[in-house]
Amino acid sequence: MTLEPRVLQPSEWDDWYGALLSAFASEDSSQEREVYRSLTEVERSIGVWDEDRPVATAGLFSFRMAVPGGAVVPTAGVTMVSVAPTHRRRGLLRTMMRRQLDDLRAAGEEPLAVLTASEPAIYGRFGYGLATHSLSARIDTSRVALQLPAPLAAEADGLRLRQSDEAASLLAECEAVYAQVVSRRPGMLQRRPGWEREPLLDPERDREGASPLRCVVALRDGEPVAYARYAVKMCWSRTDAADGEVRLRELEALDPAGYAALWRFLWGIDLTTTIVADNRPVDDPWQHLVSNPRRCGTAVGDSLYLRPVDVGAALAARCYATPVEVVLEVEDTFCPWNTGRWRLSGDEKGAVCEPTGDAADLSLGVRELGSAYLGGTSLTALAGAGLVREERPGSGALRATAAAFADDVQPWLPHGF
Template identity: 55%
Template sequence: MALETRVLTADEWDVWFDHLELAFGGVPELSEERELCKSLTELTRSLGVWDGGQCVGSAGAFSFRLSVPGGGALVPAAGVTMVGVSPTHRRRGVLTSLMRRQLDDIRAGGEPLAVLTASDPAIYGRFGYGTAAYSVSVDIDTTRVRLSVPPGTDDVRLRLVDPLESLPDCERVYAALVAGRPGMPARQPGWELRALVDPPSGRSAASPLKCVVAEGAGGEVVGYARYHVKPDWEQTGSDGKVQLRTLEALDPAAYAALWRYLFDIDLAWRVRAYGRPVDDPVLHMVSDVRRAEVRQRDALHLRLVDLPAALEARGYGAPLDVVFEVEDRFCPWNAGRWRLTATAGGTAGGGTASCTRTGAPAELELSAGELGAAYLGGVTLASLAAAGRVRELRAGTLVQASRAFAGDVAPWLSHGF
């Protein structure tokens, strides 16, 4: 029987999600997480591949607006998710057919970008995705590490609050930070609840979710941290850990006050945090970064779906006039020669960019994956060239383009999807 690919209907969702659990090893999601996934699913953007009455492949997308370099620009982006193929149907072109259908639909819907987090980073390069943002985990031994805090830290008031009741204040902090850090999605309705999912069965003996807010001089919330405490004991005494979920702040003093609070929690001797920005300021505050055990991994993979629209939507750090020769086998409408001209500055500050087809001689040669990797400003074109993935055809062009694409802060995916 031929396989059929079609848009999901509401009554198919449970079968579709059961298939996805099977594709990821067969361990059921916690009921609270499953229900939230169901509420956030955009049915019209969810695809299933069916072999008779059995779902054997899946892919979905969320309608995001993603922060990009430019000081305020939010670009429509498809948040690719729920991608899986049943073990019985691998190596039959199911994934390729899903990616083909999905990218065609994204293009038709007018979204210049597609982004995803990858369970296996090796999969998506062949579909034109590049690794555009990384994250770090830190595991800090607070018995050996001290924090250096800026002036004003002692003036910040900290208050323990109920995570749900404090949600509106915390969301205002998050929203204020989005434009300043590429890679952060503007929070769509319903997504704020994702950070609060806290079923007892998923805590692994840690405490219920806790939230502490930092308040400014006028009593307004200027930062927050959500965390768990996991008590533990050895013969020599307590050996507890603080597990940080997220920490955001609008100024250095509030940021430092929140970290210092986590360091000082009684009976806990380590602070563990995952998915932090690679340029997280805490790395400059610790007295011994070796005791912070920093580990880096890929976070956000990005694909240019509409190349000229995507390149025109972001800002550039220096004037630019360059002709790219772009290879894009999976989305051939992006392939060919493009001239990108831009003035310095972000879109919010009057910067402009134009990307048009040209017959002029190419100056840089690269694939759509390399442009995707460099798009958010965290991966330089120069570093990609050093790896042999970008080719300079006219001397001096690489330095000019690399400087223009580079950002002031590292891109960061602030939450998964």
């Protein structure tokens, strides 16, 4: 029996979404279901049906993502991908990945595709490379001090903090800050209407005894300059000593003073001895303000995977830290229209990337290009792994191109999709 994907119809959404939950052995709340129903772009969602039963799902979100140089580029967010256990190993996933990328190429509007992977081993064969990492931490605030430089502490003292036990009540202030920070860090997603609700999802089953989501905002002259969303889980030792946790969900700031004021607030919450943060940028500045980094329980994990849909348009959409003039020979077996030689000419103001017949300076796969695209993975490191090749050793092309691709901050995905 031939099973082919087709576009989802609005009336089929509940069954389609149910198939996704079943494949992940998951459940949802009424709030989650309502939010994701509203966010689903039905016309960009596909499924495979076996008679009247959906057995595979996949969708796309229409994002705009920050890239090096500050541009916010149209990007397809691959989402809600599943195959029922009864229909594995029939090529359904490959067929859906093929359909998505062919449709994206035909539309010609989004040069990049991104996803987060439940199983990272799956998506490399479709050209997705690991482009961002995330930092997690479990900070023992009873033994680690937050040490702010005196001028920064004084400036933080001048801010007014406003706190609410209901995170949604400060939504407008938070979104005003978030909208201004997006372009500062590659990998961040501009929030389209409706997406401001996603970070507020707070199903009780995931709280593990913690409070509902709370929020604190730092204000300067009445204007928000930073916000943090967090929950508190109260714990008590056998001796009735308080041993609670602060669970940080989000923290964004327009300047160091706002950033410092909110970390100091979190550090000082009564009856707590731990701050738990599960998704922070790898270069998060608090790491330089602690008295004992060994007691901060940090770990780094994979986050966003990226692949160029159109190599030329993707490379021309970002800027470069230093002037670059290089011919890249790209191999892309899954999207062969990208295979070939591309001349990239660019600097901090912009770039041009076009096909060329000139000899290549560097050779690499599209997966490696995706990993390096946001500036978080060095082309030199990939060359050390044998994944990028300098065609004329000693020419300096690798070093120069790696420097151009780098960015002054690490890329980061603020929330999943």
